[in-house]
């Protein structure tokens with residue numbers, strides 16, 4: 551889209567570009583049945599819902615609903631991991647390394663950290679420690695500080711999530727920005743999926 555066309559559209563609609571983008575997005579993000587905006591997400595059926603969709607739900611089902619990220623078309627609880635990732639990636643470059651480099655660093659004293667919250671890949675990677683993405687983002691719950699107190703202050707942290715996309719970058723960005731961990735934080739490309747395929751012996755299925 552050229553700047554000229556963008557300017558003409560803004561002028562014709564008397565809206566700024568971000569507003570126009572929002573309007574366009576919102577017009578397609580409407581419930582077919584109730585003509586209301588899709589704002590909620592049902593994790594059990596993986597479907598976006600409008601508020602009226604949920605009126606027939608039982609209390610149990612209502613409680614389990616997530617918020618719906620209209621940008622990434624997925625559900626979230628407190629923060630959309632992919633939105634956080636977009637924000638962070640723009641500001642803070644975090645080195646991505648292969649699964650085999652991750653294990654080499656581990657042998658030199660780095661800590662492998664599993665930041666997954668929803669484990670799409672079931673199972674754990676032996677020897678890794680768990681510190682959820684949301685625990686890194688929400689410092690008030692104290693888990694991050696507790697965790698950092700247990701590791702060597704100069705040790706590198708190698709973070710992984712399910713696929714090496716959203717959460718590990720978001721979490722790494724937090725550690726660099728807020729905790730000054732430049733040169734100490736890495737993200738495993740491909741996440742646990744890659745670790746499992748390169749080191750199957752360390753992958754433990756969880757019942």
Ligand SMILES: [Zn+2]
Pocket residue numbers: 581582583584585586599600601602603604
């Ligand atoms: Zn609806």
Ligand SMILES: [Zn+2]
Pocket residue numbers: 619620621622623630631632633634
């Ligand atoms: Zn999002």
